[in-house]
Amino acid sequence: MTKRHVSLPTEADEGITAFIDQVDDRLSSSEDTCEVVRDTLVDLFGDRDAYERWQAGADVTPAERVRLQGYDPCNATLESEYYAEKDEERYTRSKHLQWLWRQFDATPMADNIDFALRFRQMLAKHLFAEAGDNLRLFKGISFTYGHNIEVGDNTVIHDDVHLDDRGKLTIGDRVSVSDSAHIYSHDHDVNDQTAVENYHTIVDDDARVTYDSMVRAGCRIGKNAVVGAKSTVQGDVPDHHIVAGSPARDIRVKPGWESVADPVEEKLVNRADERRIEYDLPDDLDTFDEFQRDLTPPDGVDAPEADD
Structure with missing residues (x-):
């Protein structure tokens, strides 16, 4: 508009x-x-x-x-x-x-x-x-640290967006992030929620993450791609594609971009492991477990990680 x-x-x-x-x-x-x-x-x-x-x-x-x-x-x-x-x-x-x-x-x-x-x-x-030129950063934006965020030029981030940079978050040029969207760069183990993995999450140039949607840690939203309202992205969104739903599925290529876009695939590919960020904790760190739970599964099998 x-x-x-x-x-x-x-x-x-x-x-x-x-x-x-x-x-x-x-x-x-x-x-x-x-x-x-x-x-x-x-x-x-x-x-x-x-x-x-x-x-x-x-x-x-x-x-x-x-x-x-x-x-x-x-x-x-x-x-x-x-x-x-x-x-x-x-x-x-x-x-x-x-x-x-x-x-x-x-x-x-x-x-x-x-x-x-x-x-x-x-x-x-x-x-x-990194903060590009001509940013439009609206009210109520929250972030984990701030210093692990990179944002390009002419990007707009609307009201009440959460930018989680516990890992690393890169947002490109001319990106639009709509109200109440959540973009994560960390995740918790499904059994032991005190076990945290950090990732590099990417929203590439010209992409749109629309209203009340969630991007899981380690995902990449491709160039010129669109994430539909209230969607939950759990894998990489290809360039020029539109995804929607929870979990988000590949719906179609943006009209007019078919010749330069990959074919539509129903299921998004999760490449988060390729973007994992390792970290070490000091040996003398004074830590505490706020839950104090017995986390030993009775069957002795670890469950897969869950979304934040």
């Missing part, structure tokens, strides 16, 4: 540009990322006066203290922080930037499309392993 150009009033645009440039400059400097995130959130939430009074030693209620402390990402924990195999050095900065991304989305300004898209584009340049 053809879009029309929309612009903000000059004064508003100048203010937004100055703010984004300021945050960008601070994140690009040697300044502590925690401090940059804290200061940015204090001001975005309009809490500067209360924060400075608290820093000066004024009495605050326990609830106020929690709120004011919460602007600092060093005072927060995220689910991915508990993952044993994470890269500790890379994760520290990624966590701070992810906190800024999430809390920005909780502000009223996150609904100002022009401002929000430009702000997230700037953050993506600092957070992702």
Whole structure:
């Protein structure tokens, strides 16, 4: 669908540009990322006066203290922080930037499309392993770490999409990922859900992953391919093909692309094992099993892995 150009009033645009440039400059400097995130959130939430009074030693209620402390990402924990195999050095900065991304989305300004898209584009340049030009990153996007994501140019990712980069996630140029889609790069053993395998998941150039669909870890969505709404992809989607269903099946080739596309196959081929990412855990890692289950099958046979 053809879009029309929309612009903000000059004064508003100048203010937004100055703010984004300021945050960008601070994140690009040697300044502590925690401090940059804290200061940015204090001001975005309009809490500067209360924060400075608290820093000066004024009495605050326990609830106020929690709120004011919460602007600092060093005072927060995220689910991915508990993952044993994470890269500790890379994760520290990624966590701070992810906190800024999430809390920005909780502000009223996150609904100002022009401002929000430009702000997230700037953050993506600092957070992702690679962030192309002219990205359109909408509200409610979540990710595991952020630093294992590569996104090409002119790609759009809509509301409430989950980009799991516990393994590695590559999204190409001119890709469209619709609302509420989930793209995974890790999977769990069907018997022992604490046993995690990481993979490289790929959504290639010009592909579309449509509404509320799920792409399993280690799959490749081919160039110019389409994943139908509410589909579950458990294998590779060939270039120029349309798949749909749960599990997704190959329906047809996109009209006009028949001469350059492979023949339609009913069942998608799963090549996830070719894209497995191995990792080692430190010998002195302090781990815990949150489930404390007896995982020994009575028949002594391991079951195949299941989808996340």
